[in-house]
Amino acid sequence: MRIALDAMGGDYAPEPNITGAIVALQADPALNVVLVGPQDLLEAQVAASGYNGDRLSIVHASQVVGMEEKPTDAMRQKPDSSISVCWKLMAAREVDAVVSAGNTGAVVASGLKTRLFLKSVKRPGIAVTLPTSAGHAVLMDVGANPSARPSHLYQYAVMGEIYAREVLRIESPKIGLINIGSEDVKGNDLYRDTYRLLNEGPLKDSFVGNVEGRGLYQGEADVLICEGFVGNVVLKVSEGMADFLMKEASRQIIGSLDVERDKAKLAFQEMGKRFRYHETGGAPLLGIDGICIICHGSSDAHSITNALRGSAMFKDRGINSQIADHLVQKPVA
Amino acid sequence: MRIALDAMGGDYAPEPNITGAIVALQADPALNVVLVGPQDLLEAQVAASGYNGDRLSIVHASQVVGMEEKPTDAMRQKPDSSISVCWKLMAAREVDAVVSAGNTGAVVASGLKTRLFLKSVKRPGIAVTLPTSAGHAVLMDVGANPSARPSHLYQYAVMGEIYAREVLRIESPKIGLINIGSEDVKGNDLYRDTYRLLNEGPLKDSFVGNVEGRGLYQGEADVLICEGFVGNVVLKVSEGMADFLMKEASRQIIGSLDVERDKAKLAFQEMGKRFRYHETGGAPLLGIDGICIICHGSSDAHSITNALRGSAMFKDRGINSQIADHLVQKPVA
Numbered sequence: 001m002r003i004a005l006d007a008m009g010g011d012y013a014p015e016p017n018i019t020g021a022i023v024a025l026q027a028d029p030a031l032n033v034v035l036v037g038p039q040d041l042l043e044a045q046v047a048a049s050g051y052n053g054d055r056l057s058i059v060h061a062s063q064v065v066g067m068e069e070k071p072t073d074a075m076r077q078k079p080d081s082s083i084s085v086c087w088k089l090m091a092a093r094e095v096d097a098v099v100s101a102g103n104t105g106a107v108v109a110s111g112l113k114t115r116l117f118l119k120s121v122k123r124p125g126i127a128v129t130l131p132t133s134a135g136h137a138v139l140m141d142v143g144a145n146p147s148a149r150p151s152h153l154y155q156y157a158v159m160g161e162i163y164a165r166e167v168l169r170i171e172s173p174k175i176g177l178i179n180i181g182s183e184d185v186k187g188n189d190l191y192r193d194t195y196r197l198l199n200e201g202p203l204k205d206s207f208v209g210n211v212e213g214r215g216l217y218q219g220e221a222d223v224l225i226c227e228g229f230v231g232n233v234v235l236k237v238s239e240g241m242a243d244f245l246m247k248e249a250s251r252q253i254i255g256s257l258d259v260e261r262d263k264a265k266l267a268f269q270e271m272g273k274r275f276r277y278h279e280t281g282g283a284p285l286l287g288i289d290g291i292c293i294i295c296h297g298s299s300d301a302h303s304i305t306n307a308l309r310g311s312a313m314f315k316d317r318g319i320n321s322q323i324a325d326h327l328v329q330k331p332v333a
Numbered sequence: 334m335r336i337a338l339d340a341m342g343g344d345y346a347p348e349p350n351i352t353g354a355i356v357a358l359q360a361d362p363a364l365n366v367v368l369v370g371p372q373d374l375l376e377a378q379v380a381a382s383g384y385n386g387d388r389l390s391i392v393h394a395s396q397v398v399g400m401e402e403k404p405t406d407a408m409r410q411k412p413d414s415s416i417s418v419c420w421k422l423m424a425a426r427e428v429d430a431v432v433s434a435g436n437t438g439a440v441v442a443s444g445l446k447t448r449l450f451l452k453s454v455k456r457p458g459i460a461v462t463l464p465t466s467a468g469h470a471v472l473m474d475v476g477a478n479p480s481a482r483p484s485h486l487y488q489y490a491v492m493g494e495i496y497a498r499e500v501l502r503i504e505s506p507k508i509g510l511i512n513i514g515s516e517d518v519k520g521n522d523l524y525r526d527t528y529r530l531l532n533e534g535p536l537k538d539s540f541v542g543n544v545e546g547r548g549l550y551q552g553e554a555d556v557l558i559c560e561g562f563v564g565n566v567v568l569k570v571s572e573g574m575a576d577f578l579m580k581e582a583s584r585q586i587i588g589s590l591d592v593e594r595d596k597a598k599l600a601f602q603e604m605g606k607r608f609r610y611h612e613t614g615g616a617p618l619l620g621i622d623g624i625c626i627i628c629h630g631s632s633d634a635h636s637i638t639n640a641l642r643g644s645a646m647f648k649d650r651g652i653n654s655q656i657a658d659h660l661v662q663k664p665v666a
Binding site: 105133181187226233238240 | 405465480516521549550570576579588596
């Protein structure tokens with residue numbers, strides 16, 4: 001398997017990206033990684049790393065998209081960005097996957113421009129894995145598609161269900177629709193129409209109905225569907241809330257102790273790990289004919305390694321062929 | 334001041350409602366509370382409470398709306414519910430305020446039906462107060478208005494700003510628009526058009542731009558504006574996340590200790606209080622010509638007391654006349 005890694009994507013790039021790639025290569029002898037970014041810089045960094053195998057190559061990209069840059073501007077002004085070059089490699093079938101911790105909007109916009117969509121897929125969406133009191137759940141879409149239609153959300157349920165089964169290893173994933181109440185008439189037209197498609201279509205046996213914000217973390221469903229604006233807000237509110245609460249809790253609880261502060265500190269650190277995206281192997285852009293894994297901007301080497309290994313798992317488990325088969329054989333709307 | 338209290342609203346009603354009312358009456362000699370619900374039941378409960386003053390009266394309502402009942406059904410089937418009777422009392426100007434911990438959808442639907450709107454207000458909205466790392470912030474709307482327009486969101490900013498100033502005592506509240514990125518072109522048409530109104534209208538000096546989900550808990554703004562679906566999801570995801578995290582944290586951190594478990598337990602309990610809505614005095618439905626405070630369904634006597642006292646403060650600080658003055662003098666859209 002051959003993966004294009006956006007060597008310049010992420011808050012700390014390129015160092016953790018290169019280290020993460022080398023660790024992944026050492027763990028998986030079938031892996032090849034193409035580092036995409038400024039040739040001279042990357043050559044120097046790879047030389048400094050001491051890696052001397054032949055499964056790490058470099059493809060030059062002269063431009064870098066900033067983490068805060070407006071995706072539309074970046075697309076227009078930086079045709080040779082590391083993100084664009086990664087996608088060109090996938091469009092040319094020179095790689096099986098693209099992994100980036102860069103500007104998410106630019107990764108998505110650049111990917112959508114290639115029109116590399118799986119057969120029957122209307123709009124790709126981003127799926128993230130969140131911790132819940134029942135284990136984990138997939139939330140989709142978290143921001144790839146700002147103007148979703150019911151048929152798009154329905155397809156997210158198809159894709160999310162297959163992803164939850166194959167990657168989270170949940171045997172029969174329950175599908176829920178994020179909504180503001182449990183009754184089928186809740187929400188706006190988008191949610192009411194999506195409810196109908198889920199409740200009456202081929203996924204009806206897996207559909208558990210509307211799930212409110214509280215239910216998400218109580219594990220009421222394994223796959224939570226919503227449109228990109230809501231999903232993005234849910235994801236970032238969750239991150240913000242977790243960050244805020246963990247800081248408050250560690251300050252107040254550790255502050256209340258006398259002799260066992262170190263033990264509590266250690267326990268907080270352990271717990272923090274579970275809520276970091278670094279551990280989950282990144283968020284796939286599902287619906288692409290190929291593999292695209294988006295990592296958190298704050299990714300360290302460990303997160304990059306996980307995302308590279310996640311891409312290999314994504315391929316091994318035949319997720320894309322399952323998605324395409326389902327959508328072709330059981331079309332809805 | 335005279336307040337209609339929905340005696341039957343809330344998971345534990347009517348006991349905590351009656352106890353909460355009595356405590357509020359004891360604390361505020363200018364307060365009168367009208368308990369609304371089944372006369373016989375309430376008379377027996379008040380007698381059992383030992384209260385013998387003349388500032389607690391009862392108005393009969395023969396029906397009760399269940400917490401999970403569909404608001405539209407409740408409105409049709411239960412014209413004599415305690416919620417409807419509360420609103421009728423306010424429409425007849427027999428009370429200054431309505432306080433309910435009952436079915437939020439039914440409280441809002443019943444209120445909107447009275448058309449008791451402040452002059453120039455297009456659609457009332459619910460404002461909740463959330464804890465942030467900077468103190469507190471107001472989030473509005475969290476579900477009263479499922480089909481918001483830019484002009485509605487603009488008015489929520491006007492109302493939220495006055496509420497934050499008068500109730501949270503923030504001198505110059507900063508206004509933010511919940512969005513999925515910081516650039517002005519982010520989000521859908523609703524958010525882009527609202528951005529323009531906020532950025533160019535009379536509130537422009539207070540407007541800090543788009544705020545992402547993370548920024549909410551980092552205290553980037555004091556007043557956060559969004560449409561009801563998103564706000565409701567934000568509120569419930571926050572509740573769910575806080576609940577989940579606090580349980581996980583107390584289990585793991587307390588489990589890691591040997592001799593100081595009791596101290597840590599106490600610190601967790603103290604912290605939990607800050608994240609309970611019970612302390613905040615409820616969420617006002619802003620834009621009503623009158624006062625409506627919606628309490629959390631799980632309200633205890635303490636929350637009811639706080640909501641009753643919050644209503645008195647709402648009146649004392651002249652929030653409604655400030656809202657009406659602003660909207661009349663500086664109309665937008």
